[in-house]
Amino acid sequence: MLTIDKSLQFEGLDNFFYVANEAMTSTILLVDDEINNLQLIKRTLRGKYNILTASQGEEGLQVLKENLDKICLIISDHKMPVMEGTEFLRRANEIAPDIIKILLTGFTDIEILTDAVNKCNLFQYITKPFDPNELLSIVESGVEKFNLSSSRSLMMRDLQELFYKTIKSISATLDAKDAYTHGHSLRVTLYSLILASTISNDTKFLENIEVAGLLHDIGKISIPQKVLCKPGKLDDEEREIMKTHSLCSERLVENIKQLGDMGLWVKAHHEKWDGTGYPDGLKGDEIPLCSRIVAIADTYDAMTSTRSYRLALSHEVAIEEIKKCAGTQFDPNLAQKFIEIQDKIKEAKDNPEQYYEEYSMLKKKFESKTNP
Numbered sequence: 249m250l251t252i253d254k255s256l257q258f259e260g261l262d263n264f265f266y267v268a269n270e271a272m273t274s275t276i277l278l279v280d281d282e283i284n285n286l287q288l289i290k291r292t293l294r295g296k297y298n299i300l301t302a303s304q305g306e307e308g309l310q311v312l313k314e315n316l317d318k319i320c321l322i323i324s325d326h327k328m329p330v331m332e333g334t335e336f337l338r339r340a341n342e343i344a345p346d347i348i349k350i351l352l353t354g355f356t357d358i359e360i361l362t363d364a365v366n367k368c369n370l371f372q373y374i375t376k377p378f379d380p381n382e383l384l385s386i387v388e389s390g391v392e393k394f395n396l397s398s399s400r401s402l403m404m405r406d407l408q409e410l411f412y413k414t415i416k417s418i419s420a421t422l423d424a425k426d427a428y429t430h431g432h433s434l435r436v437t438l439y440s441l442i443l444a445s446t447i448s449n450d451t452k453f454l455e456n457i458e459v460a461g462l463l464h465d466i467g468k469i470s471i472p473q474k475v476l477c478k479p480g481k482l483d484d485e486e487r488e489i490m491k492t493h494s495l496c497s498e499r500l501v502e503n504i505k506q507l508g509d510m511g512l513w514v515k516a517h518h519e520k521w522d523g524t525g526y527p528d529g530l531k532g533d534e535i536p537l538c539s540r541i542v543a544i545a546d547t548y549d550a551m552t553s554t555r556s557y558r559l560a561l562s563h564e565v566a567i568e569e570i571k572k573c574a575g576t577q578f579d580p581n582l583a584q585k586f587i588e589i590q591d592k593i594k595e596a597k598d599n600p601e602q603y604y605e606e607y608s609m610l611k612k613k614f615e616s617k618t619n620p
């Protein structure tokens with residue numbers, strides 16, 4: 249049994265230690281129609297675990313649903329009236345795939361057992377009559393496996409949250425470098441999310457869009473302040489320097505291997521549908537979808553924000569410009585969708601913080617976390 253001295257805790261691994269200590273009060277669900285069997289198992293596990301019981305499959309599923317946040321392991325008999333143990337565990341697996349499942353069976357047919365292992369995501373089967381010590385040892389291994397996997401998930405989640413907050417801080421720092429682009433990355437991310445959500449509700453897709461929006465201009469960190477914040481229009485040489493930022497964004501992002509193709513997506517946010525963009529002159533579908541989305545959001549925000557050399561254009565003028573550039577600068581289908589949702593975009597422009605709360609996938613993901 250894993251025991252951890254609370255005095256060994258230190259900041260950053262609180263979740264791990266929390267889960268490890270929870271092993272002492274882990275809850276197990278026993279499902280068996282034979283009262284003698286239930287009593288024997290209860291006696292074997294008493295004092296070490298909290299035990300919940302059910303006498304048949306339907307009741308077991310009900311107890312499972314009501315105690316999803318507590319149960320870490322299920323032991324089910326196979327031969328039961330109405331619903332067999334394998335069917336019960338298969339359905340339990342649909343409800344709670346991470347909970348450890350053990351089957352008690354009189355079967356020794358290896359084919360039937362293999363089938364049960366696969367269908368129910370079984371951790372182990374125990375043939376009857378069983379040795380109580382063997383049962384206890386298997387249960388201890390199962391609970392330990394559950395706790396290790398839970399602590400790993402919590403730590404992964406903490407790392408992801410740290411990552412999200414870090415990129416959000418970096419993009420906010422970048423926005424703050426220039427008074428004229430204040431809030432640019434956040435608004436581009438927001439418009440990109442609104443546009444992307446008209447194409448798909450896929451969580452991973454929208455999370456990628458959000459990260460790409462926040463990081464698309466990260467390469468501007470490498471642009472000299474006198475060029476980045478120049479009061480007035482850039483000359484040709486300065487414009488060439490400024491254009492290097494998308495390649496720098498790629499270089500910074502591609503170093504983080506967990507971000508996969510994100511480097512290519514941020515590099516391509518200034519490519520144009522007709523192939524006249526930079527840095528690679530990509531054309532049409534050669535430009536990644538994510539970059540085509542960010543490109544429209546980026547241009548809309550640039551037009552509707554005040555710059556050192558001009559005042560902000562109105563929403564209506566910006567929409568007209570996007571309409572005009574559909575099929576040349578922008579993917580025509582995406583531009584059309586952007587025009588269709590322009591009312592929502594305008595509302596978001598007037599209240600970006602509130603709309604970001606609504607559309608951000610990552611904010612929702614981490615704010616729903618319940619810390620112990």
Ligand SMILES: [Fe+2]
Nearest residue numbers: 464465517518
């Ligand atoms: Fe850019």
